[in-house]
Amino acid sequence: MSSELPSGVERRSFGGDDEWLTTRGEPVYDEPTDGEWRRWDARRSKLGAMFERGADHGLEGGETVLYLGAAAGTTVSHVADFAGPTYAVEFAARPTRDLLDAAESRSNLFPLLKDARAPETYAHVVEPVDAIVQDVATRGQANVALTNRRFLRENGRLLLAVKTRSEDVVRDPDAVLEEVLETLSEGYDVLETHSLEPFHEDHFGVIATPR
Amino acid sequence: MTEHTGRGWFEDVDPADLDGARDAIEHGSAEGPGEWPARAVEADFADDEADYYDLLHDATMSATRDAVREAETAEDRQLISSVRAMDDCERVANELAERVAEWAGRQREGAGSGVAYARTLADDDEIADRRLASLAERVTELDDEAAALRSHIERTAPEVAPNLTGLGGAVLAARLIALAGGLKQLARKPAGTVQVLGAEEALFAHLRGRAPSPKHGIIFTHEAVSGTHPENRGSAARALAGKLSIAARIDHYAGDRRPELETELHDRIERIQAREVE
Numbered sequence: 001m002s003s004e005l006p007s008g009v010e011r012r013s014f015g016g017d018d019e020w021l022t023t024r025g026e027p028v029y030d031e032p033t034d035g036e037w038r039r040w041d042a043r044r045s046k047l048g049a050m051f052e053r054g055a056d057h058g059l060e061g062g063e064t065v066l067y068l069g070a071a072a073g074t075t076v077s078h079v080a081d082f083a084g085p086t087y088a089v090e091f092a093a094r095p096t097r098d099l100l101d102a103a104e105s106r107s108n109l110f111p112l113l114k115d116a117r118a119p120e121t122y123a124h125v126v127e128p129v130d131a132i133v134q135d136v137a138t139r140g141q142a143n144v145a146l147t148n149r150r151f152l153r154e155n156g157r158l159l160l161a162v163k164t165r166s167e168d169v170v171r172d173p174d175a176v177l178e179e180v181l182e183t184l185s186e187g188y189d190v191l192e193t194h195s196l197e198p199f200h201e202d203h204f205g206v207i208a209t210p211r
Numbered sequence: 212m213t214e215h216t217g218r219g220w221f222e223d224v225d226p227a228d229l230d231g232a233r234d235a236i237e238h239g240s241a242e243g244p245g246e247w248p249a250r251a252v253e254a255d256f257a258d259d260e261a262d263y264y265d266l267l268h269d270a271t272m273s274a275t276r277d278a279v280r281e282a283e284t285a286e287d288r289q290l291i292s293s294v295r296a297m298d299d300c301e302r303v304a305n306e307l308a309e310r311v312a313e314w315a316g317r318q319r320e321g322a323g324s325g326v327a328y329a330r331t332l333a334d335d336d337e338i339a340d341r342r343l344a345s346l347a348e349r350v351t352e353l354d355d356e357a358a359a360l361r362s363h364i365e366r367t368a369p370e371v372a373p374n375l376t377g378l379g380g381a382v383l384a385a386r387l388i389a390l391a392g393g394l395k396q397l398a399r400k401p402a403g404t405v406q407v408l409g410a411e412e413a414l415f416a417h418l419r420g421r422a423p424s425p426k427h428g429i430i431f432t433h434e435a436v437s438g439t440h441p442e443n444r445g446s447a448a449r450a451l452a453g454k455l456s457i458a459a460r461i462d463h464y465a466g467d468r469r470p471e472l473e474t475e476l477h478d479r480i481e482r483i484q485a486r487e488v489e
Contacts, residue, residue: 085248085264093282094370097466100276108264110271112236113278124220124241125271127248150243 005051007061008082012037021048023081026105028098029074042199045075046135046161049199055207056192058157059083064129066151068116068144069136071095073102073109079133080109087126091115116144119151128153135161142183145208149187152210158188160206161196173202184208217241221256226266229273236274286371287394293364294385300357307350314343326354373468374458378451378476379433386429387455398456398463405459406430406452430455435480442488450479 005011011019012034022037032039042048050057062084070076070088072095080086080102086109090096096113103109114122116136129151136144145160152158162180164173181190188208196203220235248260257263308329315332316322318340323331329350338344361382368381372394375384390408391397397405407414409429416422427436427448439447454476461469 092370093279093286094373094466096275096279100272100279103268103272107268110267111275112271113275113282120240120242123244124217124239125236125247125267126244127246128244 006057006059006063006082009040009051009061009078010037012039014039021051021078023078025077025081028077028102029072040078045078046196046200046203046205047075047079047133047159049196049203050159050161050194050205050207052199053194053196053205055159055194055205057159057207059131063131064127066126066129066132066148068132068134068148070099070111071135072098073111075133075135076109077102077106080106083131084108085127086110087112087122087129089114089116089122117147119148123150126151129156131157131159133159137163137166139167141166142180145184146187149210154210156210158206158208158210160184160208161200162204162206163202164204165202173204177204181206185211187211217243217245219245219247219250220270221247221251221263221266222254224256226256229269232266232270233274233277236270237278283371284393284395286367287388290364290367290371290385291389291393293360293367294382294389297357297360297364297382300353300360304350304353304357307346307353311343311347311350314346318343326350330354372459372462373466374461374472375455377468377470377473378454378458379430383429383432387459390429394459394463397459400456400459402449402453402456405456406448427452435476439480439484440488443483443486446483446486447480450483451476454479 008023010022012022013019014032014034021040021042022034023040024036025038027033027038031041040048042052061082065079065083065086067076067079067086067088070090073088076086076088076099088099088103088109089112090099091114093113096111099111103111110125112122112125130153132145132148132152134141134145141160141162145158162177164176167176167180177193181193184190184206187210189211190206190208192207194205196205218241220239224231224235248263251257251263252259257266304326308326311329311332312322312324322328329347332338332344332347333351364385365381368376368384372384372388375387379387387405387408388394388397391400407425407428410425410427413422413425417424426445430448430451431437433451435451436444436448454472458472461467
């Protein structure tokens with residue numbers, strides 16, 4: 001089930017035996033670089049881990065993207081390197097400062113300090129998108145995906161990182177995932193799920209399309 | 212899914228007016244998304260889509276920078292309230308614990324003192340006086356509330372002021388922010404003022420010529436000062452206050468974490484503590 005990387009994402013070796021994902025852009029968090037290419041560490045990025053696990057992400061490069069839960073901008077900066085217009089929504093003020101730094105040199109990255117549970121507060125800015133990447137660590141992750149479905153074009157993709165411990169710390173992660181998928185099915189057809197171990201414990205990657 | 216479901220942020224905004232654009236991004240809303248780039252070009256807001264995205268980038272950067280600053284100010288207000296509430300809970304718990312001990316001392320042999328004693332009374336099922344037992348329970352609850360507030364402060368202070376918290380600990384960071392009236396206000400104070408924050412009474416006595424100048428205020432609670440020989444405490448307090456005010460300025464103006472501040476302080480205090488004393 002391996003799939004190709006979007007154009008603008010490459011594997012490079014950095015002179016060692018291991019190959020790493022990379023994108024081309026201004027470095028943002030002291031990551032190693034190889035010429036213009038900067039390392040995209042899957043251990044620090046759920047989307048990176050989905051790529052490493054061979055998820056069928058459906059991205060070719062140049063897409064319009066809505067990124068929910070952008071945090072300090074680590075992953076979204078890589079997304080903006082290979083995608084087209086990229087809308088980055090983050091709710092917490094402090095990480096958003098770092099997100100602003102990452103967005104400074106990326107004219108296609110639009111940072112928004114907004115609550116992903118309230119899409120009407122940013123729908124006047126965000127256009128319909130080809131892909132939604134979601135990585136929010138709160139309860140009700142499936143509901144966030146459902147309420148943001150309005151942004152996704154008909155043949156678009158949802159790339160969702162589910163943190164099972166955010167839903168319930170003590171329950172079995174697989175049971176929690178089941179429940180998330182159940183809720184998700186109210187608005188999406190789930191195509192694939194992937195465990196994101198060993199990169200991220202208790203995390204799953206979910207690929208879905210709007211139904 | 213792509214029908215027009217509201218008005219875009221750019222409508223009624225002059226492309227040259229960044230303040231207006233920022234305001235529209237921050238406070239506008241729509242039910243759903245629209246084909247904003249195309250509509251902005253149609254509405255003559257932008258020359259073409261590339262121009263639109265440039266304007267959008269400037270507007271979102273500016274609006275978000277503004278919103279972050281505003282949200283963080285609100286966060287330091289919360290921190291100030293938490294630390295004041297914690298101090299109130301501790302103070303009242305201690306006062307009531309004294310009353311409980313005095314009351315209990317009239318009824319029983321070997322009554323103890325303090326909040327710890329009130330706790331044992333509250334847990335004692337055999338105690339005959341319901342009113343005394345109930346008062347002891349209130350003390351326990353207040354003490355628990357103070358502890359809950361303390362852990363709340365320990366969670367939030369690193370968000371509001373990461374470097375100040377790294378150097379001084381969460382509670383001291385919160386106290387300094389509270390004494391100054393906010394992180395911004397603390398960042399604007401000279402190190403000499405930070406050194407004596409919380410020692411205003413002693414400072415004014417000194418200014419009236421009745422006392423020596425205070426060497427330290429609330430920062431005395433920091434190990435770097437209290438753990439230094441009294442003869443060298445002035446130097447230690449000055450060194451600590453200097454680093455704390457640098458930390459407050461980084462936290463307010465930059466916001467990134469600089470762990471090297473802690474190493475620098477540690478080395479400096481080590482040298483001061485190694486000095487000969489009589």
